[in-house]
Amino acid sequence: MPQFADRVAKAQRSFIREILKVTADPSVISFAGGLPNPAAFPVPEIAAAAAKVLYEAGPSALQYSTTEGYLPLRQWIAARYQKRMGMNVRPEDILITTGSQQALDLVAKVIVNAGDTVVMEKPGYLGAIQAFTIFRPSWRSVPLEDDGPDMDALDRALEGAKLFYAVTSFQNPSGLSYSEAKRAAVAELLHKHGTFFLEDDPYGELRFKGRALPPVCKQRSEHSMLLGTFSKVAAPGFRLGWIVARGEIMERLVIAKQAADLHTGSLDQMIVHQFLADNDFEAHVARIRDLYGAQCRTMQAAIAQHFPEGVRVTDPEGGMFLWVTLPEGVSATELLKRSVDCKVAFVPGAAFYVDGTGENTLRLNFSNADSQTIDEGIKRLGACIKACLDGAPKACKGA
Amino acid sequence: MPQFADRVAKAQRSFIREILKVTADPSVISFAGGLPNPAAFPVPEIAAAAAKVLYEAGPSALQYSTTEGYLPLRQWIAARYQKRMGMNVRPEDILITTGSQQALDLVAKVIVNAGDTVVMEKPGYLGAIQAFTIFRPSWRSVPLEDDGPDMDALDRALEGAKLFYAVTSFQNPSGLSYSEAKRAAVAELLHKHGTFFLEDDPYGELRFKGRALPPVCKQRSEHSMLLGTFSKVAAPGFRLGWIVARGEIMERLVIAKQAADLHTGSLDQMIVHQFLADNDFEAHVARIRDLYGAQCRTMQAAIAQHFPEGVRVTDPEGGMFLWVTLPEGVSATELLKRSVDCKVAFVPGAAFYVDGTGENTLRLNFSNADSQTIDEGIKRLGACIKACLDGAPKACKGA
Numbered sequence: 001m002p003q004f005a006d007r008v009a010k011a012q013r014s015f016i017r018e019i020l021k022v023t024a025d026p027s028v029i030s031f032a033g034g035l036p037n038p039a040a041f042p043v044p045e046i047a048a049a050a051a052k053v054l055y056e057a058g059p060s061a062l063q064y065s066t067t068e069g070y071l072p073l074r075q076w077i078a079a080r081y082q083k084r085m086g087m088n089v090r091p092e093d094i095l096i097t098t099g100s101q102q103a104l105d106l107v108a109k110v111i112v113n114a115g116d117t118v119v120m121e122k123p124g125y126l127g128a129i130q131a132f133t134i135f136r137p138s139w140r141s142v143p144l145e146d147d148g149p150d151m152d153a154l155d156r157a158l159e160g161a162k163l164f165y166a167v168t169s170f171q172n173p174s175g176l177s178y179s180e181a182k183r184a185a186v187a188e189l190l191h192k193h194g195t196f197f198l199e200d201d202p203y204g205e206l207r208f209k210g211r212a213l214p215p216v217c218k219q220r221s222e223h224s225m226l227l228g229t230f231s232k233v234a235a236p237g238f239r240l241g242w243i244v245a246r247g248e249i250m251e252r253l254v255i256a257k258q259a260a261d262l263h264t265g266s267l268d269q270m271i272v273h274q275f276l277a278d279n280d281f282e283a284h285v286a287r288i289r290d291l292y293g294a295q296c297r298t299m300q301a302a303i304a305q306h307f308p309e310g311v312r313v314t315d316p317e318g319g320m321f322l323w324v325t326l327p328e329g330v331s332a333t334e335l336l337k338r339s340v341d342c343k344v345a346f347v348p349g350a351a352f353y354v355d356g357t358g359e360n361t362l363r364l365n366f367s368n369a370d371s372q373t374i375d376e377g378i379k380r381l382g383a384c385i386k387a388c389l390d391g392a393p394k395a396c397k398g399a
Numbered sequence: 400m401p402q403f404a405d406r407v408a409k410a411q412r413s414f415i416r417e418i419l420k421v422t423a424d425p426s427v428i429s430f431a432g433g434l435p436n437p438a439a440f441p442v443p444e445i446a447a448a449a450a451k452v453l454y455e456a457g458p459s460a461l462q463y464s465t466t467e468g469y470l471p472l473r474q475w476i477a478a479r480y481q482k483r484m485g486m487n488v489r490p491e492d493i494l495i496t497t498g499s500q501q502a503l504d505l506v507a508k509v510i511v512n513a514g515d516t517v518v519m520e521k522p523g524y525l526g527a528i529q530a531f532t533i534f535r536p537s538w539r540s541v542p543l544e545d546d547g548p549d550m551d552a553l554d555r556a557l558e559g560a561k562l563f564y565a566v567t568s569f570q571n572p573s574g575l576s577y578s579e580a581k582r583a584a585v586a587e588l589l590h591k592h593g594t595f596f597l598e599d600d601p602y603g604e605l606r607f608k609g610r611a612l613p614p615v616c617k618q619r620s621e622h623s624m625l626l627g628t629f630s631k632v633a634a635p636g637f638r639l640g641w642i643v644a645r646g647e648i649m650e651r652l653v654i655a656k657q658a659a660d661l662h663t664g665s666l667d668q669m670i671v672h673q674f675l676a677d678n679d680f681e682a683h684v685a686r687i688r689d690l691y692g693a694q695c696r697t698m699q700a701a702i703a704q705h706f707p708e709g710v711r712v713t714d715p716e717g718g719m720f721l722w723v724t725l726p727e728g729v730s731a732t733e734l735l736k737r738s739v740d741c742k743v744a745f746v747p748g749a750a751f752y753v754d755g756t757g758e759n760t761l762r763l764n765f766s767n768a769d770s771q772t773i774d775e776g777i778k779r780l781g782a783c784i785k786a787c788l789d790g791a792p793k794a795c796k797g798a
Contacts, residue, residue, distance in 0.1 A: 237665030
C-alpha cells in the first residue's frame, strides 16, 4: 500500500463523535453532545423561507455562486455587529464558510506551517484541536481561570507563537467567559507579541445573564480573525458560518476557500437570509436564551442536590455547557464506564487538553434535554460520582 | 506582519473565477464558465421536496448529522452504480462531500505530502490543480490523445508517483474520454506501479452519444477513489458530491472530513434525496443530455462555419466542454483580449497545464447558452481568430 500523507498518520476520529454513537441508545440520557435544542429550530419559518426563495429566485438559488458568499447575508451579518457591538465590520470583511468548522480548517491552512506554535486554551475546543492537528502545529496551552486566561501564562505562551485561538464567551467546553478587563489585557498582549489571533464566538448571542461584552477583536483587529455561526441561532444543519477578516488575510482565506469547496451552498445562504429578513430575530434569539438559561439553572440546581462535596462546577453566563472538575486523582474516563452502565453519558475532559492533563474533568451539555431529563440524568451521574469517590464496585442498582 | 503558511505563499485566485467577473457584463457572450444550464434545474420539484422534508422530518432536517452523510442518499448512490455500471458499491463505501471540490481537498490532505509526485492530465482540471497546489506537490503531466492518455508517457510518469488524477469521461477542459481499451490499460499500469488513483466523474451521466463505459475504478478499486456529484444532474448550488473509497482510505477521509466541516448540510442532502425518490431521474437526466447534445452540435456546426482552417476542435460524446487548439504560436491569452472587445469570452487553455505550455489552446463551454447565442458568439470568436491569424490590429468593427 502506498503511504498516506504524514498529516493524517496520527489523526484520530473525534472521541466525542464516537461517544455520540454509544448514546444513540434512546434509554441513555446524554449530556455528551453539543447539540442545540431542536425545539428551538424555527421549522415553519424556514419552510416558508425555502418556499419563497425557490419561488422568487428560482434557478439562481440553485446555481454556482461566489466564493465570498451571498452578499445580502454578508450585509446582514455586518449590520448585526454594528448593532450589537458597535463594531465597524463591512460586508466585504465577511467570508461565508461551510460552518465554523470550515473556518478553522481554512485559518489553519493559511496560517500554520508544520511545527509552528499554536496557543490553545486549557481546556480548549476539540473541533479546533482537530482542525489544527491536521497541519501539525507545536502546541502550547494556557490555563483558563474563572474570568479568562492566566495572563502571565499567556504572555509566556505568546512569545514566538504564530497563532492564539480563543473562545472568549461561554467557552466550549468550560462555559467560562473572558471579563472586560481580561479582554483588554489580551488585546494588549496580542499587540505586544504581534501574534495572529483567531477568536471564535459561536455562542455570543446566547447570553442568559450578565452584561454583553464585545469580542477582543473589536479592540485588536489587525492580524485577527473573528468567527461566527448560524448553527446556534438558526440551525446547524445548514452548515453556515463566517469569518471576519481583512486585507491580506482575507485574500488568502478566499483562495483557500475556493480550493476547499468553491463556495458554501447557495440555497442554504438564501434560505437563512430570507428567514432573517422575514422574522423577528431578536425575539427568536430571546426564546433560545430563555430556554437555555432555564435548562442551565435546572442542571445547576440538580448538581447542588446530587453531586458530592469536592466536585467543582463552572457558573456560565450563557452558551450550552457546564464544566465539572472532580477531586484530584479521580478519572472521568473511568467514571464514564460506570455512568454508561447507569444510562447517562458525558464527555471526559482529557480530549480538550493538548498537554495530556485534565483527566479529572468532564463536560456537561445542558441545551439538549428537558428539565425532567436533566434532573434524572444528574441524579444518576451524582450516584456514579459518589460510587467512584467511595471506591464502590457498582454505581447504580438494576441499570 | 506575521508570516502566512508556506502553502498559500504562492496561491492565486482562480483565473476562471476572475474571468467570470469580467463576463458579469450581460452584453458579453460567455463560453468561459463551467455552469450547467439553469433551464435544466428542477426548481418546482426541488421546492416540493424541500417542503416535504421540512414538513415530515422537521427539526431533524436542521440538526447536526453524521460525517459520512445521510444514509438514504448514500444508498441511492450505491444502487445507481449497481444499476448503471454493474459496480459493487456499498453505502458504507460512500462519503458525502460538500461538492466534488471538497473531495479534491480531502484526498489531497490525506495523500499528498509536500514534494510528492502527482500525475495530472495535460490539459487537466483546474479545480484539482488548485486543490492539490495547496499541498505543494511535485507535478508530472501526461498528454491526452483523442482516446485517453499517451500510455507510454503515463507509464513513465507513474514511476515513483504518489497519485494519478484523471477525469475519464468528457473531461474538463478537453471534452475527451478514455476508450474502453485505454481504461483497461490504465488499470493495468496503476496495478503495476501501485499508485493511488483518483478518478473524477462529474459528467458521466451526461453522455449524449456513444456507448456508456464504466469508470476505471470498476477494474482497479484498490488504492482508488472515485468522485461523483449532483451538481450536473440536480443543481450545483447544493454543493453535494461524494467519494467512493474503502478501508483505510475511507477511514482517513472521514477523519479529514470531520476536521474540515463536520458534515455536509443535512437539509441539502435530504432535499436532494427526496427529489430523487419522488421523480423520474432517468427522464430528468435524459432531458439534460438532449439539451447539452443539441447545444454541442450547434456549437460544432457554428465552428465549422466560422472558424478558419488550421484550428482543431475536439468532438466530445458528452459533458459541457469543447477544446480548441489554435495553430502553433497563436496565443489564446492574446485572443481573449481581442475577443473581450468583441463581447465574447472563453478560458485560455494555459491555466489547465501544470508545465507552463498550452498557450495556443482554449476551452469553450456549450452547456450554458441557447442556440442563437452560441451561433452569434462563435461567429464573433471566429472573426477574432481570423484577425489574430492575419495579424490584423482589430478583430471586430464597432464593438
